Amino acid sequence: MKNIHTFPNFLFDNTSSFLSFFKNHKKILLIHSNNLVTSKLFELIKDKISKNIKFYNISKNKMSINKGFYNKLNNKVKFDLVLSIGGGSAIDIGKIFYAKILNENFLYSKKTRTNTLFKKNDIDFAALVTLPGSGAETSKTSIININKKKKFFISRNFVPKYIAYDFDTISNNSSEQQIFRVIDSMIHGIESNETILSSTFSNYLSQNIVIKSKKILKEILKNKNSKLKISIVKEICATSFYGGLAQSECGSSLCHAIAHYIENNFKLNHSESIFLATFIKLSYEKKMKHKSQLFKCEKLLKYIYFDFLKDEERTHYDRIINKISLTKFLKTIKEDPCFKLTKKHVDINKLKYVMSSIKKKRRWNI
Ligand SMILES: [Zn+2]
Numbered sequence: 001m002k003n004i005h006t007f008p009n010f011l012f013d014n015t016s017s018f019l020s021f022f023k024n025h026k027k028i029l030l031i032h033s034n035n036l037v038t039s040k041l042f043e044l045i046k047d048k049i050s051k052n053i054k055f056y057n058i059s060k061n062k063m064s065i066n067k068g069f070y071n072k073l074n075n076k077v078k079f080d081l082v083l084s085i086g087g088g089s090a091i092d093i094g095k096i097f098y099a100k101i102l103n104e105n106f107l108y109s110k111k112t113r114t115n116t117l118f119k120k121n122d123i124d125f126a127a128l129v130t131l132p133g134s135g136a137e138t139s140k141t142s143i144i145n146i147n148k149k150k151k152f153f154i155s156r157n158f159v160p161k162y163i164a165y166d167f168d169t170i171s172n173n174s175s176e177q178q179i180f181r182v183i184d185s186m187i188h189g190i191e192s193n194e195t196i197l198s199s200t201f202s203n204y205l206s207q208n209i210v211i212k213s214k215k216i217l218k219e220i221l222k223n224k225n226s227k228l229k230i231s232i233v234k235e236i237c238a239t240s241f242y243g244g245l246a247q248s249e250c251g252s253s254l255c256h257a258i259a260h261y262i263e264n265n266f267k268l269n270h271s272e273s274i275f276l277a278t279f280i281k282l283s284y285e286k287k288m289k290h291k292s293q294l295f296k297c298e299k300l301l302k303y304i305y306f307d308f309l310k311d312e313e314r315t316h317y318d319r320i321i322n323k324i325s326l327t328k329f330l331k332t333i334k335e336d337p338c339f340k341l342t343k344k345h346v347d348i349n350k351l352k353y354v355m356s357s358i359k360k361k362r363r364w365n366i
Contacts, residue, residue, distance in 0.1 A: 018162065019045060025124070091136035093142075098125045128164050133185050135247055138245045186214070221308060253339075256277075276364050284354045
């Protein structure tokens with residue numbers, strides 16, 4: 001049972017005041033992806049704080065976390081702010097850079113403790129979210145891919161001190177992209193309450209996130225061909241924020257363990273992998289006769305699979321099933337930290353039975 005929770009200090013309600021807040025910072029390290037460079041937001045950033053920025057584009061600098069990665073930073077430059085702009089990837093890489101700037105010795109090695117609290121704390125860390133859903137902006141975990149495996153770094157200092165969501169950029173995200181990301185937030189809510197760390201706090205968040213996410217998903221599906229309304233965008237951000245907090249404090253369970261396997265082996269992004277993993281979890285829980293919150297979302301998930309996805313997308317997802325090696329699937333899942341956090345014992349033989357039925361039918365939804 002958790003009894004200490006970590007929160008961000010400042011949440012801004014608009015991008016302009018968020019950026020203006022940093023105008024007196026002397027040297028800013030800005031972590032972003034290719035998407036930023038072509039956006040309207042980029043102009044606003046240059047207008048508000050351009051003279052102090054060193055840009056680091058994660059789309060152009062894909063490399064593993066090792067000495068070479070850290071050496072990309074010029075150690076002589078004294079940054080006073082690390083600012084991540086984007087979704088989970090930009091924010092999680094920002095956390096690693098932030099840790100490195102705070103602590104020279106924070107280098108990736110198998111022996112490095114992953115749960116670290118940094119003593120020196122005179123540099124700020126901020127996140128401006130343009131792809132909400134992962135909840136990385138409120139999470140003290142940084143999940144980085146290393147050699148096709150997920151490496152988890154945990155520190156309370158990873159929760160950004162300053163957070164804002166760029167509503168304008170988010171309103172232009174595609175419905176499909178946003179649907180998967182809202183499902184991810186919803187699963188953060190559900191799974192935070194299924195772990196050995198679950199608490200009264202996660203229970204409260206869990207119930208509310210499920211209700212809100214279902215409402216948001218229905219609204220996006222109803223208006224799938226139009227731009228996202230700002231009122232819905234704000235709700236999407238709220239579920240990302242609270243879903244991230246719930247996951248950060250209480251962890252995740254089976255769906256995330258399964259999704260990590262899919263992500264690493266089939267090059268799907270996190271939220272799409274989560275979507276597919278929900279069907280395995282649903283089948284498993286039916287087999288076990290568990291009563292789970294996920295059942296409340298089953299109808300909606302099935303609708304998205306059968307009626308929202310295009311034929312070619314469904315075929316693409318279903319093709320992945322053939323490529324799943326049952327032995328590797330079970331082995332990887334058993335080693336995943338989210339599997340280890342699961343409160344209810346997972347019957348691995350029943351999970352094997354469920355996955356082989358999915359493989360026989362060659363359809364996620366059985
Ligand atoms: Zn997730």
